[in-house]
Amino acid sequence: xxxxxxxxxxxxxxxxxxxxxxxxxxxxxxxxxxxxxxxxxxxxxxxxxxxxxxxxxxxxxxxxxxxxxxxxxxxxxxxxxxxxxxxxxxxxxxxxxxxxxxxxxxxxxxxxxxxxxxxxxxxxxxxxxxxxxxxxxxxxxxxxxxxxxxxxxxxxxxxxxxxxxxxxxxxxxxxxxxxxxxxxxxxxxxxxxxxxxxxxxxxxxxxxxxxxxxxxxxxxxxxxxxx
Amino acid sequence: xxxxxxxxxxxxxxxxxxxxxxxxxxxxxxxxxxxxxxxxxxxxxxxxxxxxxxxxxxxxxxxxxxxxxxxxxxxxxxxxxxxxxxxxxxxxxxxxxxxxxxxxxxxxxxxxxxxxxxxxxxxxxx
Amino acid sequence: xxxxxxxxxxxxxxxxxxxxxxxxxxxxxxxxxxxxxxxxxxxxxxxxxxxxxxxxxxxxxxxxxxxxxxxxxxxxxxxxxxxxxxxxxxxxxxxxxxxxxxxxxxxxxxxxxxxxxxxxxxxxxxxxxxxxxxxxxxxxxxxxxxxxxxxxxxxxxxxxxxxxxxxxxxxxxxxxxxxxxxxxxxxxxxxxxxxxxxxxxxxxxxxxxxxxxxxxxxxxxxxxxxxxxxxxxxxxxxxxxxxxxxxxxxxxxxxxxxxxxxxxxxxxxxxxxxxxxxxxxxxxxxxxxxxxxxxxxxxxxxxxxxxxxxxxxxxxxxxxxxxxxxxxxxxxxxxxxxxxxxxxxxxxxxxxxxxxxxxxxxxxxxxxxxxxxxxxxxxxxxxxxxxxxxxxxxxxxxxxxxxxxxxxxxxxxxxxxxxx
Amino acid sequence: xxxxxxxxxxxxxxxxxxxxxxxxxxxxxxxxxxxxxxxxxxxxxxxxxxxxxxxxxxxxxxxxxxxxxxxxxxxxxxxxxxxxxxxxxxxxxxxxxxxxxxxxxxxxxxxxxxxxxxxxxxxxxxxxxxxxxxxxxxxxxxxxxxxxxxxxxxxxxxxxxxxxxxxxxxxx
Numbered sequence: 002x003x004x005x006x007x008x009x010x011x012x013x014x015x016x017x018x019x020x021x022x023x024x025x026x027x028x029x030x031x032x033x034x035x036x037x038x039x040x041x042x043x044x045x046x047x048x049x050x051x052x053x054x055x056x057x058x059x060x061x062x063x064x065x066x067x068x069x070x071x072x073x074x075x076x077x078x079x080x081x082x083x084x085x086x087x088x089x090x091x092x093x094x095x096x097x098x099x100x101x102x103x104x105x106x107x108x109x110x111x112x113x114x115x116x117x118x119x120x121x122x123x124x125x126x127x128x129x130x131x132x133x134x135x136x137x138x139x140x141x142x143x144x145x146x147x148x149x150x151x152x153x154x155x156x157x158x159x160x161x162x163x164x165x166x167x168x169x170x171x172x173x174x175x176x177x178x179x180x181x182x183x184x185x186x187x188x189x190x191x192x193x194x195x196x197x198x199x200x201x202x203x204x205x206x207x208x209x210x211x212x213x214x215x216x217x218x219x220x221x222x223x224x225x226x227x228x
Numbered sequence: 229x230x231x232x233x234x235x236x237x238x239x240x241x242x243x244x245x246x247x248x249x250x251x252x253x254x255x256x257x258x259x260x261x262x263x264x265x266x267x268x269x270x271x272x273x274x275x276x277x278x279x280x281x282x283x284x285x286x287x288x289x290x291x292x293x294x295x296x297x298x299x300x301x302x303x304x305x306x307x308x309x310x311x312x313x314x315x316x317x318x319x320x321x322x323x324x325x326x327x328x329x330x331x332x333x334x335x336x337x338x339x340x341x342x343x344x345x346x347x348x349x350x351x352x353x354x
Numbered sequence: 355x356x357x358x359x360x361x362x363x364x365x366x367x368x369x370x371x372x373x374x375x376x377x378x379x380x381x382x383x384x385x386x387x388x389x390x391x392x393x394x395x396x397x398x399x400x401x402x403x404x405x406x407x408x409x410x411x412x413x414x415x416x417x418x419x420x421x422x423x424x425x426x427x428x429x430x431x432x433x434x435x436x437x438x439x440x441x442x443x444x445x446x447x448x449x450x451x452x453x454x455x456x457x458x459x460x461x462x463x464x465x466x467x468x469x470x471x472x473x474x475x476x477x478x479x480x481x482x483x484x485x486x487x488x489x490x491x492x493x494x495x496x497x498x499x500x501x502x503x504x505x506x507x508x509x510x511x512x513x514x515x516x517x518x519x520x521x522x523x524x525x526x527x528x529x530x531x532x533x534x535x536x537x538x539x540x541x542x543x544x545x546x547x548x549x550x551x552x553x554x555x556x557x558x559x560x561x562x563x564x565x566x567x568x569x570x571x572x573x574x575x576x577x578x579x580x581x582x583x584x585x586x587x588x589x590x591x592x593x594x595x596x597x598x599x600x601x602x603x604x605x606x607x608x609x610x611x612x613x614x615x616x617x618x619x620x621x622x623x624x625x626x627x628x629x630x631x632x633x634x635x636x637x638x639x640x641x642x643x644x645x646x647x648x649x650x651x652x653x654x655x656x657x658x659x660x661x662x663x664x665x666x667x668x669x670x671x672x673x674x675x676x677x678x679x680x681x682x683x684x685x686x687x688x689x690x691x692x693x694x695x696x697x698x699x700x701x702x703x704x705x706x707x708x709x710x711x712x713x714x715x716x717x718x719x720x721x722x723x724x725x726x727x728x729x730x731x732x733x734x735x736x737x738x739x740x741x742x743x744x745x746x747x748x749x750x751x752x753x754x755x756x757x758x759x760x761x762x763x764x765x766x767x768x769x770x771x772x773x774x
Numbered sequence: 775x776x777x778x779x780x781x782x783x784x785x786x787x788x789x790x791x792x793x794x795x796x797x798x799x800x801x802x803x804x805x806x807x808x809x810x811x812x813x814x815x816x817x818x819x820x821x822x823x824x825x826x827x828x829x830x831x832x833x834x835x836x837x838x839x840x841x842x843x844x845x846x847x848x849x850x851x852x853x854x855x856x857x858x859x860x861x862x863x864x865x866x867x868x869x870x871x872x873x874x875x876x877x878x879x880x881x882x883x884x885x886x887x888x889x890x891x892x893x894x895x896x897x898x899x900x901x902x903x904x905x906x907x908x909x910x911x912x913x914x915x916x917x918x919x920x921x922x923x924x925x926x927x928x929x930x931x932x933x934x935x936x937x938x939x940x941x942x943x944x945x946x
Binding site: 279280281282284285286287288290291292293295296 | 403405419
């Protein structure tokens with residue numbers, strides 16, 4: 002059971018039927034563009050701010066760099082948000098919570114990995130308690146590099162996401178192939194979501210771990226493969 | 229004098245008003261359902277109650293202290309009062325000064341109830 | 355007529371932990387952190403509520419499990435570790451010069467303080483003393499960082515009181531606008547807005563650019579004018595006063611037992627400040643006027659932090675004009691990470707960070723042939739936020755839920771520092 | 775009665791008889807006298823402020839026979855040391871000229887260390903953290919749970935034999 006994709010090239014029931022009517026598709030393309038325009042200019046943000054990038058996220062939301070200009074407000078609950086910005090280091094104890102909150106967000110939803118801790122775990126990635134990159138357990142649409150990225154980089158990331166939404170809904174989005182192994186970079190054995198040689202059981206174990214979170218907050222572990 | 233045939237009967241106006249409001253109310257709900265984006269995989273965690281990422285522990289169906297019920301009652305008192313004030317205020321000049329005295333009495337009685345609630349300490353929680 | 359001996363007047367102050375504390379501050383009754391819920395006769399059922407790891411008001415990833423009786427909290431159990439990045443284990447793997455950028459990210463609201471604390475301990479182990487110019491730059495930079503940290507606190511605290519979209523957001527926008535000016539000063543000095551990697555073993559890494567001190571003076575004049583703007587907005591604001599006066603009172607004896615220092619202790623009457631009592635860097639050249647209040651509630655902490663903000667501006671103004679000339683680093687530029695090898699030993703130094711006593715205990719391990727090894731054997735960072743959070747189970751019971759969020763905001767914990 | 779003794783180490787040496795080898799570490803305290811020293815420090819010398827409790831893990835070392843030339847007689851053999859933890863405490867007396875005072879004790883792995891929660895409330899979380907990260911068990915502690923790692927985390931990360939990039943299925 003693959004971990005679900007964010008709201009990408011979905012086939013819509015109403016459109017499917019309407020397109021069969023003669024002449025309706027001309028009207029529908031305009032309607033779709035109108036909906037895309039409305040969707041991308043009101044991207045409400047769910048700030049998964051765990052550490053330093055959270056402070057830069059606050060600086061981006063404030064008066065000097067003002068994220069409101071591109072229509073995105075930070076909201077407290079996942080139920081009202083479209084974009085989850087993962088700002089900061091995700092530890093092993095926090096990862097099930099992030100995955101659960103990602104699942105609780107209504108579609109269509111997108112994810113921005115802000116900061117090198119969220120993208121690859123930065124210099125913490127070799128440590129026992131840090132998840133090496135958020136895209137090992139959830140689909141990420143835009144990566145904003147930096148430690149921490151300047152607020153204007155984050156706003157550029159949001160603009161990049163808006164372009165991506167437009168192209169995805171217009172169907173002209175080309176999925177970039179994953180970066181090849183750069184100079185023998187030692188990648189942790191848990192590959193990214195898109196890696197073909199990723200062990201499917203890992204996604205299943207990650208989902209089980211989210212479903213039965215322990216009451217005291219411990220993530221109930223699936224049996225260790227190498228134990 | 230029969231209403232001129234041209235002017236629509238008031239009942240028709242009410243029907244149109246109700247129809248329009250129903251259209252708007254249910255129309256938006258239908259649009260939200262029709263244009264929604266379905267996830268490829270609906271995970272069980274989506275339906276869980278949101279508790280800051282944690283597993284909700286214990287029940288939410290609990291017995292609460294009666295002081296919160298009293299606060300709700302005091303709110304209803306003001307809500308009803310406001311509900312009556314609006315139509316009265318709209319056509320005050322048509323009703324003349326008598327309505328003013330009646331509304332004064334109505335507000336006086338309600339204020340009495342409010343003072344009584346305050347004296348009984350309805351809003352004092354500790 | 356037997357003259358009844360007049361009862362000896364109850365001593366106005368009592369000596370606790372080396373400080374003279376007014377007696378009425380020492381309140382014995384506190385919430386019991388290990389209260390057994392079965393023997394708590396609730397008028398209504400007790401609800402377990404998670405003020406969870408992802409919550410706008412928890413200043414990071416702190417999870418507090420609140421047992422609520424209606425609106426009133428009965429017991430609070432904080433859970434930490436959601437941002438435990440194993441910094442102390444990583445320090446054991448790195449050389450002495452490489453540790454600065456790692457520790458920089460602990461207290462990510464005042465990064466300069468982390469660097470200063472750990473590099474002072476390494477210098478104590480090495481036995482080297484930074485040159486006078488580096489000492490003065492360290493003091494100026496630390497005080498500027500304190501101004502930025504308190505500005506951020508005033509902003510986020512108003513969010514906790516008024517809500518992101520509600521009334522609290524206005525002060526949040528104002529204070530972050532001033533904080534950007536301070537980030538610009540640091541950008542001039544070190545090149546980045548955040549995580550500066552400015553201190554190193556034996557001194558500083560970046561020297562002061564030309565015209566930097568005029569920029570600092572202009573910015574500080576500007577910020578000082580703006581602080582009166584916050585006072586108009588908040589100090590006399592009836593809603594703000596209603597939400598903060600008399601809420602979350604902290605008893606100085608409990609604060610000391612929990613190892614809490616800084617604004618929380620000073621707002622409860624504890625006249626303790628490491629900058630004055632145990633001066634480090636160039637603080638002995640400046641007389642620090644320590645602000646102390648005795649109410650101990652959230653309003654006292656707000657007033658105290660605002661006064662400390664102005665005090666820091668005054669300190670920087672005293673030092674900014676006569677920065678001595680000379681080198682900025684005692685050791686030759688620390689190019690090779692392995693160049694720093696202190697002899698095996700133990701060392702602890704502490705500085706006054708905006709949240710309290712931030713100390714570092716470093717154990718220098720033995721290297722080959724009895725000389726020192728290139729990396730520390732154990733590197734314990736003593737964060738003030740960890741101790742301030744241990745106050746929560748004592749002061750949270752008996753408060754309303756919205757007041758607990760205000761108390762949490764007024765304690766100013768930073769989770770990166772508490773979880774390390 | 776609170777006595778303002780300038781040199782705490784001398785006071786402890788004179789009162790309890792433990793000498794202080796390293797001023798940073800302070801005197802070594804036998805385990806059974808730890809609580810007695812702590813209460814004395816708090817009540818008589820007014821050390822009411824907790825700074826930290828740190829545990830440092832030292833793995834076992836076998837016997838070392840230092841090299842020597844044939845002529846001289848062999849120098850004494852350095853005895854083997856068991857797997858042990860150094861538990862150091864540090865408390866501070868506030869006020870002008872504030873001073874901190876540290877004391878330590880050696881706890882072989884497997885044995886327990888007495889808890890100081892009854893003396894200073896702040897030691898509660900310090901001891902929980904050292905139990906969680908280094909594995910020193912403090913007996914008498916009201917609620918010795920893990921505070922940093924999740925409840926079922928295998929092993930204690932800050933021990934020297936714990937590999938830094940240990941895997942944790944299924945998240946890394």
